[in-house]
Amino acid sequence: MTDRDPDFSDRVTRLERVWANLPGLGTLAAVNHTTVGLRFMVTGAAFFLVGGLLAMLMRTQLALPEQDIISPEIYGQLFTMHGTVMMFLFAIPILEGLGLYMIPKLIGARDLVFPRISAFGYYCYLFGGLIILSSLFLGIAPDAGWFMYTPLSGEEFSPGPGSDFWLLGITFVEISAMAAGIELTVSILRERANGMSLSRMPLFCWYILAMALMIVFGFPPLILASVLLEVERAAGLPFFDVAGGGDPVLWQHLFWLFGHPEVYIIFLPAAGIVSTLIPVFAQRPIVGYRWIVLSIILTGFISFGLWVHHMFTVGIPLLAQAFFSVASMLVAVPTGIQIFAWLATLWTGRVIFSLPMLWIFGFLVVFVGGGLTGVMLALVPFNWQVHDTHFVVAHLHYVLVGGMLFPLMAGLYYWLPLLTGRMPSESLGRLGFWLFFIGFNATFLLMHLTGLRGMPRRVYSYEAGLGWDWLNLLSSVGGFILAAGVAVIIIDVILHLRYGRRAPRNPWRADTLEWALDKPPPTYNFVSLPTFRTRHPLWEHPELPESIASGQHALAGAEHDRRETYGSDAVTGKVREVFHLPSNSWLPLLAALSLAVVCVALLVRTYDVALVGVVAAAVFLLRWGWVNGAHPGMAPLSNDEPTDPPLHSRTTDGPGLWGMVVTLMANGTLYLCLIFGWVYLWTVAPEWVFPEDPRLPLSGMLVSGGLLVIAALLQHRAAKRLAAGNAAGLQARLWQAAGLGAAHFAVLLWLTLEAPLEPTGNSHDAVLLMLLIYLLFHGALAALLTAMQALRVARGYIGVRLPYEPVVLRPLWIYTTGIFWLGVVIFILLPAGWAP
Amino acid sequence: MRHRAVHPAHLVLGLVVWAVWFVAMYGGLSVACAVAPPPVADGALTWVNGLLLLLTAFTAAALLYAAWRCWLAARAEDDVSGDARSRFIPVVSATVHLSAAMAVLAIGVPTIVLPPCP
Numbered sequence: 019m020t021d022r023d024p025d026f027s028d029r030v031t032r033l034e035r036v037w038a039n040l041p042g043l044g045t046l047a048a049v050n051h052t053t054v055g056l057r058f059m060v061t062g063a064a065f066f067l068v069g070g071l072l073a074m075l076m077r078t079q080l081a082l083p084e085q086d087i088i089s090p091e092i093y094g095q096l097f098t099m100h101g102t103v104m105m106f107l108f109a110i111p112i113l114e115g116l117g118l119y120m121i122p123k124l125i126g127a128r129d130l131v132f133p134r135i136s137a138f139g140y141y142c143y144l145f146g147g148l149i150i151l152s153s154l155f156l157g158i159a160p161d162a163g164w165f166m167y168t169p170l171s172g173e174e175f176s177p178g179p180g181s182d183f184w185l186l187g188i189t190f191v192e193i194s195a196m197a198a199g200i201e202l203t204v205s206i207l208r209e210r211a212n213g214m215s216l217s218r219m220p221l222f223c224w225y226i227l228a229m230a231l232m233i234v235f236g237f238p239p240l241i242l243a244s245v246l247l248e249v250e251r252a253a254g255l256p257f258f259d260v261a262g263g264g265d266p267v268l269w270q271h272l273f274w275l276f277g278h279p280e281v282y283i284i285f286l287p288a289a290g291i292v293s294t295l296i297p298v299f300a301q302r303p304i305v306g307y308r309w310i311v312l313s314i315i316l317t318g319f320i321s322f323g324l325w326v327h328h329m330f331t332v333g334i335p336l337l338a339q340a341f342f343s344v345a346s347m348l349v350a351v352p353t354g355i356q357i358f359a360w361l362a363t364l365w366t367g368r369v370i371f372s373l374p375m376l377w378i379f380g381f382l383v384v385f386v387g388g389g390l391t392g393v394m395l396a397l398v399p400f401n402w403q404v405h406d407t408h409f410v411v412a413h414l415h416y417v418l419v420g421g422m423l424f425p426l427m428a429g430l431y432y433w434l435p436l437l438t439g440r441m442p443s444e445s446l447g448r449l450g451f452w453l454f455f456i457g458f459n460a461t462f463l464l465m466h467l468t469g470l471r472g473m474p475r476r477v478y479s480y481e482a483g484l485g486w487d488w489l490n491l492l493s494s495v496g497g498f499i500l501a502a503g504v505a506v507i508i509i510d511v512i513l514h515l516r517y518g519r520r521a522p523r524n525p526w527r528a529d530t531l532e533w534a535l536d537k538p539p540p541t542y543n544f545v546s547l548p549t550f551r552t553r554h555p556l557w558e559h560p561e562l563p564e565s566i567a568s569g570q571h572a573l574a575g576a577e578h579d580r581r582e583t584y585g586s587d588a589v590t591g592k593v594r595e596v597f598h599l600p601s602n603s604w605l606p607l608l609a610a611l612s613l614a615v616v617c618v619a620l621l622v623r624t625y626d627v628a629l630v631g632v633v634a635a636a637v638f639l640l641r642w643g644w645v646n647g648a649h650p651g652m653a654p655l656s657n658d659e660p661t662d663p664p665l666h667s668r669t670t671d672g673p674g675l676w677g678m679v680v681t682l683m684a685n686g687t688l689y690l691c692l693i694f695g696w697v698y699l700w701t702v703a704p705e706w707v708f709p710e711d712p713r714l715p716l717s718g719m720l721v722s723g724g725l726l727v728i729a730a731l732l733q734h735r736a737a738k739r740l741a742a743g744n745a746a747g748l749q750a751r752l753w754q755a756a757g758l759g760a761a762h763f764a765v766l767l768w769l770t771l772e773a774p775l776e777p778t779g780n781s782h783d784a785v786l787l788m789l790l791i792y793l794l795f796h797g798a799l800a801a802l803l804t805a806m807q808a809l810r811v812a813r814g815y816i817g818v819r820l821p822y823e824p825v826v827l828r829p830l831w832i833y834t835t836g837i838f839w840l841g842v843v844i845f846i847l848l849p850a851g852w853a854p
Numbered sequence: 855m856r857h858r859a860v861h862p863a864h865l866v867l868g869l870v871v872w873a874v875w876f877v878a879m880y881g882g883l884s885v886a887c888a889v890a891p892p893p894v895a896d897g898a899l900t901w902v903n904g905l906l907l908l909l910t911a912f913t914a915a916a917l918l919y920a921a922w923r924c925w926l927a928a929r930a931e932d933d934v935s936g937d938a939r940s941r942f943i944p945v946v947s948a949t950v951h952l953s954a955a956m957a958v959l960a961i962g963v964p965t966i967v968l969p970p971c972p
Contacts, residue, residue, distance in 0.1 A: 216942065315866065315946075340968055348961070701884065
């Protein structure tokens with residue numbers, strides 16, 4: 019590296035300048051994945067410590083019978099916040115952060131495809147997390163449990179703002195999860211290095227792809243449920259109130275539709291760490307690559323078919339319980355496949371028992387234990403017996419800590435040299451592991467017995483002499499040993515920053531591409547982008563680090579003074595485009611700040627301030643959309659543009675289109691959940707009634723829908739003609755589509771305002787109103803974005819050489835039209851023809 | 855000519871079918887029990903169980919057929935390219951379809967023995 023020719027040094031200097039974060043406070047405008055991923059992980063770790071502190075307070079209270087160190091009210095807040103912080107503010111975000119940080123480095127890219135969305139997601143997570151946490155310090159934290167069952171979490175039984183903090187804060191945080199889900203899905207599919215076909219993709223990427231898609235489909239049910247419950251609490255619309263025609267069990271369905279897949283959203287990336295580390299330390303390729311891919315896909319799907327096993331005691335028909343019971347046992351099969359593949363790899367390899375492998379060993383022991391009790395809980399009669407006891411608490415900690423935290427710690431020790439360039443202390447690390455492992459098992463192995471002896475969860479105290487005393491005491495002692503282990507690990511990590519020995523280039527002799535990077539990695543990752551011919555690039559081509567750093571591969575430098583990386587075919591990995599990526603931007607921070615204002619304003623119910631926040635957020639987000647494509651701040655048209663491959667904004671199939679489709683998949687899931695809620699209440703809620711007169715005139719809906727169809731057809735035709743190279747009349751067509759879309763919106767708004775709805779009086783009208791708001795939002799959005807594109811045509815940002823943006827918007831029009839007519843059929847025609 | 859069953863959509867198609875089947879089973883059972891529950895005394899010999907079993911058998915058969923088509927595609931791919939890696943998608947797809955069929959049969963078995971609504 020010392021003998022670089024001056025030309026090449028200039029190119030690297032230019033690359034560094036183009037990819038650098040702004041100095042000082044300007045670093046808050048950073049969008050590159052290395053910075054954002056690290057922020058996610060550090061913030062997640064901080065929340066972990068908060069969640070751990072809450073756990074220790076609970077263990078202190080339960081150590082001896084009949085203690086009154088903590089009041090029942092505070093205890094309720096502690097267990098609710100412990101679960102909430104650990105699940106929503108630690109486990110998911112830290113794994114998202116790991117994915118955001120690692121994926122481009124593993125697939126040979128310089129950044130993720132939507133860097134501003136990552137940064138936006140981080141700030142939503144940070145602000146949402148701080149808002150939720152603030153309730154604890156104000157003494158008004160939610161206390162209805164981390165799954166917030168209604169009616170306990172409703173206005174009647176939780177009248178304070180605690181539940182609102184949870185509902186609004188979690189919804190805010192979930193924006194970040196959705197952002198990461200969309201970002202990671204599109205990045206893994208469309209941004210892999212040249213030649214990295216699906217069959218050559220590192221297993222970690224398969225796991226993260228599954229996680230990302232599970233987020234896309236798994237989170238919308240909870241987002242909908244949170245919105246409905248918050249609307250019920252704030253405005254009195256009775257979605258979960260039996261007297262008003264709602265049903266509290268609907269909350270359970272929506273929550274667990276999210277909640278069970280979430281366990282696997284957490285487990286899969288952690289299993290990805292295991293599948294990455296075991297071959298490295300066994301010094302051989304993993305056994306059964308295809309089998310592991312199969313098991314990832316199976317887990318991703320089957321885990322969505324288990325949610326009712328959390329509800330076996332609410333009164334569901336036996337046959338339905340049997341479906342979920344069998345599905346719950348089936349999901350153990352793909353997990354078993356992975357475990358056998360890992361064991362076979364270790365069995366046939368030459369295992370090096372270094373520090374990360376210690377944590378993998380801990381994972382195998384603890385997670386298999388948790389998996390076995392999971393199969394026990396899948397059996398309905400056993401589930402009934404131990405429901406809501408400490409046995410369930412022990413099981414979930416074995417699964418979540420075993421299945422997520424142990425692999426995460428293995429990953430921390432494995433990738434720490436990459437992050438910091440220094441090696442951790444082997445002796446301190448081993449001490450930390452053993453304290454953690456012994457403390458964990460002392461706490462939770464015994465808790466199985468406490469549960470089998472009948473101790474219910476969520477009690478702040480218990481009488482002496484029930485057979486629970488010594489078990490609780492030992493569990494608490496174990497908890498403190500575990501906490502000591504965490505403290506040792508923290509000390510180790512802090513000390514290694516100063517005293518750790520310098521890490522060699524590839525300290526574990528790993529096979530994956532991240533170890534070809536400098537340590538710590540530069541923000542652009544690779545000076546030049548290599549071509550792949552193997553699953554094990556560094557084992558088969560150990561010279562790669564040098565050839566990448568010396569610019570011997572593609573796209574060396576930053577020739578056009580903009581951030582660029584390759585875009586590739588989703589299946590073959592063959593390069594198709596050059597993705598130009600946004601640089602530092604304040605817009606993500608400003609948009610997230612505006613949404614934080616909305617969140618806080620809704621909490622204190624100052625709706626005019628919330629409206630200001632919404633408008634501000636919309637302005638920032640539209641500005642964000644404006645600085646795209648051929649905008650001077652992005653990639654303006656020039657005469658020396660790359661053509662082979664071309665810039666993505668000069669094509670009709672860039673990452674924006676994929677992002678739009680994945681976003682609509684999430685959106686469609688939310689809409690299907692709304693339909694599910696409608697049908698569920700219709701068929702199950704005892705007080706559900708259909709009004710005698712129809713709420714919406716069919717003729718009016720037909721007019722509104724007709725306008726929408728014509729608008730969508732116009733937009734479709736404009737996009738199609740432009741893609742074929744014909745821009746004649748483009749701007750007029752887009753204005754026409756926007757105008758007709760606005761007319762559709764106006765008619766629908768008029769119908770909504772004129773409808774004799776009584777949304778606070780019955781759940782029928784309440785759900786119908788939510789549908790109308792949903793349709794209005796989409797109609798307005800499609801019209802607004804099309805109008806913006808018409809303006810962009812005038813500015814020269816869309817045209818024959820720039821056909822991309824209308825193609826990206828087309829799926830939104832199709833979706834908006836689809837949900838409108840589906841809504842008409844399900845919410846108007848079906849009841850008219852079928853209801854009594 | 856490349857076989858249609860090598861399309862990457864097959865990597866998930868079998869389990870999408872499984873998911874739709876699963877929702878139809880649970881949703882259909884719930885609606886049937888809400889609208890026209892059969893007498894409890896009939897045990898498992900009811901029209902609801904019959905329909906659910908038929909749906910299960912049809913879905914499993916379709917998935918097994920899809921698995922076989924993907925397997926044939928994998929063999930054809932091997933003959934065309936001679937590269938084991940090009941078999942990756944059809945082979946994994948075949949096992950996904952097969953696994954989905956097994957899942958359908960396993961989850962559908964209780965309809966033979968359990969009454970639908972109590």
